[in-house]
Amino acid sequence: MSGEGKRHVISVLVENQPGVLTRVAGLFARRGYSIDSLSVGETREPDISRMTIVARGDDAIIEQIKKQLDKLIDVIKVVFLPAESSVYRELVLVKVKADPESRASISGIVDIFRARIIDVAPNSVTVELTGDQPKIQAFVDLMEPYGIRELVRTGLTALQRGDEDISLDD
Amino acid sequence: MFVFHRVGWASLCIHEYIRKKEVRNMKLTGAAIWLECLKEQNVDTIFGYPGGAVLNIYDALAKHSHEIRHILPSHEQGAAHAADGYARATGKVGVCLATSGPGATNLVTGIATAYMDSVPMVAFTGNVGSPLLGKDSFQEVDITGITMPITKHNFMVKDVNQLAHTIRRAFQIAQEGRPGPVLIDIPKDVTADTAEYEQQPPLPVQRSKKSIPDYIIEQAAELIQGSKRPFIYAGGGVILADAMDELVELAELLQAPVSCSLMGLGGFPGTHPQFAGMIGMHGTKTSNVAATQCDVLIAVGARFSDRVVSDVKRFAPDAKILHIDIDPAEINKNIASYYNVIGDAKKVLRLLLDRLEHSELESKDDWVTELKQWQKTYPLTYPKNNGLKPQFIMERIYELTKGDAVIVTEVGQNQIWAAQFYKYTKPRTWLSSGGLGTMGYGLGAAIGAQIGRPDKRVFNIAGDGCFRMNCNELATAVEYELPIIIVILNNRSLGMVRQWQDLFYDRRFSQTTIDRTTDFVKLAEAFGALGLRLERTEDVDAVLQQALDARRTVVIDCQINPNEKVFPIVPPGAAIVDIITEE
Known part of the structure; x- marks a missing residue:
């Protein structure tokens, strides 16, 4: 930070x-x-x-x-958009080294995080995850031991919670 | 006979109707639309320089030379400064025009100068044709990219159908709220393409968009009411809002001393007994002491620039600051204020006056006595040594013109002497590059001011360094028969920087001695101006009078001592109260 x-x-x-x-x-x-x-x-x-x-x-x-x-x-x-009254989300794509042995355990973590594997190659998988930044960080930390080949994140995007919106009226 | 007459009249009417309708709704080239849009804005004078990318525009100008006067300077920088000076002297929008590439970049210093001092200006640049954009074509430059941080806004018009709206919007943006320069870049093909054109009145210009809630005025008034030692700090916003009358009324009601920033000069009469002088680095000791001791500091259309405030922590340490400005971003930018009112200075002051007029105010007797004492103890003065004194020259210009001239300056010592020793009593009579501090600003700006105000005597107070930067515009002043008087306070050095080297750098005069052999009198004559030399104090009046009577462009080479310094001065890092008043 x-x-x-x-x-x-x-x-x-x-x-x-x-x-x-x-x-x-x-x-x-x-x-x-x-x-x-x-x-x-x-x-x-x-x-x-x-x-x-x-x-x-x-x-x-x-x-x-x-x-x-x-x-x-x-x-x-x-x-x-203060944290207490807003939803924050970020999307990350992570390409992780994955051989037949490690693929299953990566898939387990992906499920826990409700992430998705969107591409599979002989030696890697690419995972898509959205969430707030602590969740993404936690996921990235867990992927680290497998070997992250590439990582790209969109930057944070956010909306107000509830019925509030950024109306143009006032 | 009568019948024929009637028929003739009717057919004339129909003809006129058709002609008007044609103008109102017809296909025109981009260049013609450009010209019609200037007419919509009541622009009658522009400052420009031709080139390949603006050939179509110049062709349109040639056809309408009776409607729009085009002033041709020696250099595009001169055009930008002239448009700036024209705007400052008249209150109208200044318009300048340049071709693509170097023409456009030559405007940059002038645009930045106008931006820093909130001058309403619209700058037009041509660019290469749309198909050539982005290909590093001949004389192509990304001028909207270059000027993004020095314009209030800028546009590139890539479609001739957008041209008229963009121009109308540019004039609106330049004037509304806090004014500033707007640039429009027009590729050459857009000036040749045609589009429907319909004449329209200018878009409405609102000085301030939001109304001011009553409670804001109420709270500001309460703050003022409780003050025993009020102090007013007036900036350029007073002039832009034409708020001098209201400011005088408020000052008199509160018995408050009034100090002006450099940009605020002319916003409060310099002859008024409550005028404490300029504030800040080269202000009066009276202003700086009063600001330091006041309990409420009312800032009107001023931005607490570093040249005013010096050490922020020790500026008005005992005061609650009431900041009145049209630009919300100025509040708490350079200094934290206690309370603020966002709005046009004239409107805010009027509301405050209405609220304060019937209220009980604290007695100010002690404060008024103190102010008078400071004014007596710390007068703005200068030692009568070293021969011909620049301060004396300014005092005599004030006397001989009865304070009715427009004083334009260059930057440095000449600027500060002109600020200190001439009493500005009316708005728009003091034109100086305050924010950017642009050496070479003065002559171009004086040309613009004289063209905008042919009824006024215009002086350009210059140093030899500044004058040499852009003296090419002497040719312009002579060509247009402008009776500008250029007073070169010639110390054969870059005086302000030299002064700092003298005071703060152990007198190591690094590159500030410019003892060149230039003969400014002969130079003036070569340009077709009248050149005069002034060397002795006893000749000051006679030479100035000769210049005034000549009614043509005059250069006066005033030989002053290179050791002449500007005082008072707040040393770097010091509090403004610790101002040095003499050597």
């Missing part, structure tokens, strides 16, 4: 314009805000995208991050 201060999950609705990712990423780089992950994709409306940014900083820095994001013309709305 890098950076100082508490981790904050920020959800940002943006106009799906060319360069909008650069604007947001550039803002973080230029003002020296530390960023753990950033994921982005379209919303139901194709001209609006939603970014989920995991940033670190003390309260003053986090306040500035929100205000500076709000100043970007392409940014429509910025909300914080």
Whole structure:
């Protein structure tokens, strides 16, 4: 875990314009805000995208991050998604060394984590897992002894719990 | 006869109707749409430089030269600074135009200057044709990428159908809320493509989007009411919001001293008895002491820049800070405030005044007495040694112009002397690169200011270093017959940096002595300007008057001593109260 201060999950609705990712990423780089992950994709409306940014900083820095994001013309709305009232998920793909002997025990762990084997090769299996970050970390730790050949994660994505949503109204 | 007349009139009307309809709804090229959109925004003057990628735009300009005046500088940087100076002097949006590649990059310093000082500007750049984009084509540069961090927003228009809307939106963005520069990059083929064009009124520009809840004003007013030692720190936002009258009213109601940041000069009358002078690194000791001792510091349209605050921990240590600004991101950015009001300075001050007018305020008698004492003890002054004094020249310019001139500056010692020793009594009469500190800003900005305000006398206060950077624009001033007076405070060195080397680097004058052989009088003459030399104190009035009477571009080479320094100065790392007032 890098950076100082508490981790904050920020959800940002943006106009799906060319360069909008650069604007947001550039803002973080230029003002020296530390960023753990950033994921982005379209919303139901194709001209609006939603970014989920995991940033670190003390309260003053986090306040500035929100205000500076709000100043970007392409940014429509910025909300914080605190852990207690949000669901966080991340997807990871892990390619683990697997020979006929180890395949069964890997499969057992996969079942416990409700992960899925999505590709099998003579010397490896590729596993897909979604979950919050502690779950993913625990799974990765368990795969380590078998030998991880490759690992890729999407970065965190998040939504508010319950009926709340990031409506455009207010 | 009568009948014929009627028929003639009717057919004329129909003709006019058809013509108007054609303009209102017809296919135009991108270049023509560009021009029509400028007219929609009531733009009558632009500063630009032609090139391959903007050939179509210049062709449209040639056809409409009676509607839009195009000023051609010597260099695109001059165009950007001129658009900036025009905007600052008039309050209108400054418009500049350059071709692709080097034309676009030459605008960059000017755009960054405008960005740091919240100047409303729209910059247009041509780019190579869309099929050539991204192929490292001749004179291709990613100017939207380059200017992303120095514009409020920027656009590349890849579809001629989007051009009109983008231009309208750019003018709106440049002006709304906290103003700033917007850049529009237009590939060459888009200027040739055609699209339907329908004339539209400008998009509405709201200074502040949100209304201010009553309780916010109530709480701010309560904070002010309880203050025995209020202090007002005014920034450039006062000028942008045209809030001088409200500021004066508030200051008088509270009997509070008022200090301006460099950008705030002209936002509060420099002749007012409650004016404490500039605040911060080169402020007055009165301002810095008062800010340090106040119990409530009211910041209006100011951003607590490092040049004002110096050591944050020791800035206004006993004060509750009430921060009034239109930009929420300025609150708690450089200093933690006790309370804040987000909104247009004029509107917020009016609401506060309405609330405070009938309220009981604390007695300020002791505070007022103290302020008067400080003003007496720490006057802004200078030793009368070393021959011709730059401070004296500024004082005489103030007297001879009765404080009615527009003073544009370069950056460094010249800038600070001009800030300190001329009393700014009206908004938009002081134009200086405060945030970016751009040497070479002044002459271009003076050209823009003079074109925007032909009724005013415009001075460019320069050092020899700054003047040499962009003196190419002398050709522009002469060409357009602008009676700008360029006062070079010539110390044959880079005075501000030299001063720091003198005070803080054991007098190791590294690369700051520029004792070149340039004869500025002959240089002026070579450009077709009038060149004058000023060497003695007793000639100051006569030479300045000669320059004023000449009614043409004048360069005055004022020979001052290289050891002349700017005082007061807050040494690096010190608290503002520990300002040094003399050597």
